[in-house]
Amino acid sequence: MRLALLLAAPFPLHQGSQAFVSAQARALRRAGATPEVVCYGASDGSSADVPIVATAPIVTASKLRSSASPAKLVTDLALGRVLARAHRRMPFEAILAHNSEAAAIALAMRRRLGIPVVYVVHTLLRHELSAYGPPGLGALLDRVGGLVERALARRADATLVLCDEARDELAPHAGGPLAVIPPGLDPGDPPGFAACEAACRRRALPLGRFVLYTGNVDRYQDLDRLDAAAARLPDVPFLVATHDARGAAFGTLRVVEVDDRAEMRVLLHACGVAVLPRRRPGGFPIKLLNYMEAGRPIVACQGVGAGLAHGESAWLLPARAGPGAWAEAVQGLLEDPRRARALGAGARRHLEAVHAWPDLARRTLDLLGRVAPRGH
Numbered sequence: 001m002r003l004a005l006l007l008a009a010p011f012p013l014h015q016g017s018q019a020f021v022s023a024q025a026r027a028l029r030r031a032g033a034t035p036e037v038v039c040y041g042a043s044d045g046s047s048a049d050v051p052i053v054a055t056a057p058i059v060t061a062s063k064l065r066s067s068a069s070p071a072k073l074v075t076d077l078a079l080g081r082v083l084a085r086a087h088r089r090m091p092f093e094a095i096l097a098h099n100s101e102a103a104a105i106a107l108a109m110r111r112r113l114g115i116p117v118v119y120v121v122h123t124l125l126r127h128e129l130s131a132y133g134p135p136g137l138g139a140l141l142d143r144v145g146g147l148v149e150r151a152l153a154r155r156a157d158a159t160l161v162l163c164d165e166a167r168d169e170l171a172p173h174a175g176g177p178l179a180v181i182p183p184g185l186d187p188g189d190p191p192g193f194a195a196c197e198a199a200c201r202r203r204a205l206p207l208g209r210f211v212l213y214t215g216n217v218d219r220y221q222d223l224d225r226l227d228a229a230a231a232r233l234p235d236v237p238f239l240v241a242t243h244d245a246r247g248a249a250f251g252t253l254r255v256v257e258v259d260d261r262a263e264m265r266v267l268l269h270a271c272g273v274a275v276l277p278r279r280r281p282g283g284f285p286i287k288l289l290n291y292m293e294a295g296r297p298i299v300a301c302q303g304v305g306a307g308l309a310h311g312e313s314a315w316l317l318p319a320r321a322g323p324g325a326w327a328e329a330v331q332g333l334l335e336d337p338r339r340a341r342a343l344g345a346g347a348r349r350h351l352e353a354v355h356a357w358p359d360l361a362r363r364t365l366d367l368l369g370r371v372a373p374r375g376h
Contacts, residue, residue, distance in 0.1 A: 008101035011039035014243035016286030025050040027357035094372040116157035116371040124282025131220035157371040162284035163306040184357035185289040196270035210237040212271035217248040228323035268294040276300040292351035295344040313346035
C-alpha cells in the first residue's frame with residue numbers, strides 16, 4: 001500500500017508531531033507499506049530517514065510555527081500542488097492527513113485525487129485553539145475549533161485518534177470508521193552512567209535530583225504553572241529543555257536549547273522527575289513516550305497522561321491542581337526514591353505493553369484497509 005503522510009509543517013524537525021510522523025512512516029514501511037511524507041520544505045537541519053516530497057522552502061521554519069498566518073496559507077497551497085504532483089508520478093492508495101490543517105488540504109483535493117483520506121487527530125482544537133489567540137477570544141476560538149474538527153471527522157473516510165478522550169469527542173460525528181491508535185516508540189539502549197554524569201556536569205545539574213520538562217514552550221503547555229511550582233522549591237532545579245527557546249520568559253524555570261536528540265535523551269535518563277504540566281486533553285504528547293522509555297517517575301495531569309495509571313505508572317494530578325500540588329508531588333518523589341523507581345518501572349512496562357510499533361502499524365493498516373480501494 002502506497003501512502004501519503006501529509007503534514008502541514010516543516011519536516012524533519014525536533015518537535016513531537018514530526019517525531020510521530022517519522023516513527024509512523026518507519027513502522028509502516030517495516031509492516032510492508034510504502035509511505036512517503038508530504039510536507040513543508042523547511043526544517044531545522046535534521047536528517048530524515050524516510051522518503052520525503054516537500055514544497056520549496058518558501059519561508060523559514062520559524063515563520064511556520066503559529067497555527068494560522070499568511071505564510072502558512074501560501075505554503076498550504078504549495079503543499080496541495082506537491083501532493084498532486086507526487087500522486088501523478090506514482091499514485092497513492094490513501095492519505096494519512098496529520099492534524100486538522102493537513103486534513104483540510106487532503107479533503108479539498110480528495111475528488112481530484114480519487115483516494116480516501118484518514119484524518120489523524122493529534123489534538124482537539126476545541127481545547128487548544130484558544131492557546132493561539134487573545135485571551136478574550138478564548139471561548140469563541142475553542143467553539144470554532146470544535147466545529148472545525150467535527151466537520152473534518154464527518155467528511156473524512158476514516159478517523160484515527162490517539163486517545164480515548166478524542167474518541168469520545170469525535171465518535172458521534174465521524175462519517176467513517178474511527179480507531180484509537182496511540183503513537184509508538186522503539187526503545188533503545190539506555191545511555192551509560194558516565195554519559196548522564198557528563199551531561200549533568202555540562203549543565204551544572206545534580207544527577208538524579210533535578211526536574212525536567214522537554215518540548216516546546218508554547219502557551220498550551222501550561223509552563224507558567226510549573227514555573228510557580230518551581231518557585232516553591234528553591235533548592236530543586238527545574239529545567240526546560242527545548243529545541244526553540246524563543247518566547248520563553250519564566251521567573252524560576254531554567255530554559256536551555258538542546259538541538260541534539262541524543263543529549264535530550266541523556267538528560268531524561270539523568271533527571272529525578274519528568275513533568276508534563278499540560279492540561280488540555282485530546283492528544284498524546286510524544287514526550288510521554290520518551291519519559292516512559294527513560295523509566296522516569298512522571299508527574300502529569302489526569303486526562304493528558306493517556307493510559308497511565310495513578311500510583312502505578314505515573315503520579316497524576318487533577319487538571320485544576322495548582323502550583324502547591326505540583327510542588328508537593330515533585331518533592332514527594334524526590335524524597336521517596338523507592339516510590340519514584342516503582343513509578344518509573346511501571347511507566348516503562350506500560351510503554352512496552354501498549355506502544356510497540358509493530359502492533360500499532362498493523363492496526364493502522366487494518367484501518368486503512370477498511371477504506372482504501374484494493375488494486376488502485
